[in-house]
Amino acid sequence: MDFAQAIIEATSDVFNTMVMLEAAPGAPATEKTTAFSDAISGILGFSGDIKGMLRINCPNQVAMAITGSLLGMEVEEIDDDVRDAIGEIANMVAGGLKIYFARHNQNIELSIPTAIGGQAYTVHSLANAEWVAVPFTLANGVMLVELQFVGLK
Amino acid sequence: MGKKVLIIDDSSTMRKIVTRSLRQAGLDFDTILEAGDGQEALQLLAKEGVDIILSDINMPNMDGIEFLRQKSANAAIKGIPVVMITTEAGADILAEAKSLGAKGSIKKPFTPEQVSETLGGLM
Amino acid sequence: MSWDTHIADATVEIFSTMLMMEVNPLAPLTERIKTHQKSVTGIVGMAGLYKGMLAIHAPATAAMAITGNFLGLEVDDVNDDVKDAMGELANMLAGSIKAKLSDNSKDIQLSIPSAVCGGSYSLDYQPQQGCSMVPFESTAGRFLVELQLEQQT
Numbered sequence: 232m233d234f235a236q237a238i239i240e241a242t243s244d245v246f247n248t249m250v251m252l253e254a255a256p257g258a259p260a261t262e263k264t265t266a267f268s269d270a271i272s273g274i275l276g277f278s279g280d281i282k283g284m285l286r287i288n289c290p291n292q293v294a295m296a297i298t299g300s301l302l303g304m305e306v307e308e309i310d311d312d313v314r315d316a317i318g319e320i321a322n323m324v325a326g327g328l329k330i331y332f333a334r335h336n337q338n339i340e341l342s343i344p345t346a347i348g349g350q351a352y353t354v355h356s357l358a359n360a361e362w363v364a365v366p367f368t369l370a371n372g373v374m375l376v377e378l379q380f381v382g383l384k
Numbered sequence: 385m386g387k388k389v390l391i392i393d394d395s396s397t398m399r400k401i402v403t404r405s406l407r408q409a410g411l412d413f414d415t416i417l418e419a420g421d422g423q424e425a426l427q428l429l430a431k432e433g434v435d436i437i438l439s440d441i442n443m444p445n446m447d448g449i450e451f452l453r454q455k456s457a458n459a460a461i462k463g464i465p466v467v468m469i470t471t472e473a474g475a476d477i478l479a480e481a482k483s484l485g486a487k488g489s490i491k492k493p494f495t496p497e498q499v500s501e502t503l504g505g506l507m
Numbered sequence: 508m509s510w511d512t513h514i515a516d517a518t519v520e521i522f523s524t525m526l527m528m529e530v531n532p533l534a535p536l537t538e539r540i541k542t543h544q545k546s547v548t549g550i551v552g553m554a555g556l557y558k559g560m561l562a563i564h565a566p567a568t569a570a571m572a573i574t575g576n577f578l579g580l581e582v583d584d585v586n587d588d589v590k591d592a593m594g595e596l597a598n599m600l601a602g603s604i605k606a607k608l609s610d611n612s613k614d615i616q617l618s619i620p621s622a623v624c625g626g627s628y629s630l631d632y633q634p635q636q637g638c639s640m641v642p643f644e645s646t647a648g649r650f651l652v653e654l655q656l657e658q659q660t
Contacts, residue, residue, distance in 0.1 A: 276552015
């Protein structure tokens with residue numbers, strides 16, 4: 232199974248239908264990014280045939296642009312709408328991954344999204360998990376969609 | 385004459401997203417009412433009539449399935465069409481919703497066109 | 508539904524068996540703390556019949572002391588060991604709570620854990636029923652265990 236392709240399909244589907252902003256996928260990242268500044272990360276765990284965690288990391292200005300487009304309003308600060316919107320994006324991308332995995336006979340169940348935000352924070356996953364990340368370039372910054380997982384049979 | 389829609393979702397952000405989609409779908413609603421769960425929706429419907437309802441499934445207090453059940457038992461509001469909005473509801477839950485009177489479902493992510501197609505035929 | 512008792516039981520049990528540490532639950536918080544300063548958070552998603560997440564939040568000093576006990580070594584820096592240990596603790600706590608909620612292990616499944624750390628970061632999610640936050644007192648200092656769990660229809 233091609234996990235980068237799964238990320239690209241699921242993310243592009245959400246951006247093409249709901250967000251209506253151009254988000255161009257780049258080549259999968261080769262080095263882990265763990266430190267984020269002035270950013271929001273929407274995270275969502277999943278389990279089943281594949282256990283893992285999805286993380287969508289957005290610089291604040293990208294998160295505000297996504298929220299503005301999603302809600303159809305001007306967004307000028309990081310508020311509850313932005314945090315909820317990034318959580319909802321994680322939820323929808325995870326829903327797309329679930330469908331992609333099911334096509335490859337791997338069934339997963341989703342947890343609920345959490346939005347992490349701050350001026351400077353790091354996010355770290357278990358060292359022995361596999362990791363795939365795809366950057367998406369938007370008009371005002373780069374969003375990184377990461378998938379960390381174990382247990383693919 | 386302008387129509388009224390009721391959006392039931394525990395996320396206020398999601399209610400805003402649905403509102404934006406209705407607007408972009410070109411659906412001309414005069415009034416958009418919102419409720420945070422099934423119970424709030426039933427209380428609102430006791431006072432105010434609406435033309436169509438869009439409802440989430442997983443919600444605290446009263447979820448979308450229980451809302452459908454109680455609504456179908458209430459002759460005054462039984463006839464209002466309900467469309468479910470879901471992220472990953474299985475076929476079993478959607479079948480249950482249908483058996484309780486739901487007229488359709490929209491799966492997230494959705495385009496304004498999908499919203500307009502699903503709702504268009506019901507109004 | 509409140510998960511206070513499950514959180515208290517699971518935390519006391521895991522700390523006494525795995526870390527040989529006595530911890531005392533304090534009164535559950537009536538309002539959740541969402542911003543954490545100079546802290547480490549271990550977080551794991553839960554999926555299936557119940558959906559949600561479990562998080563353990565500890566100030567950096569407490570996280571280092573807990574990790575020291577957990578791994579049986581001196582820790583004087585928030586290094587990868589501390590992040591792994593906090594993630595693993597979240598995993599164990601969620602596993603213990605899962606066993607209290609259902610006899611069938613397939614009913615609730617855990618994702619892989621992640622750890623977040625930083626000078627100031629926040630965690631947000633859609634407020635649902637069944638969200639609890641319990642503070643604990645220990646020789647390592649105070650820490651918080653948070654559980655958000657909703658039963659699925």
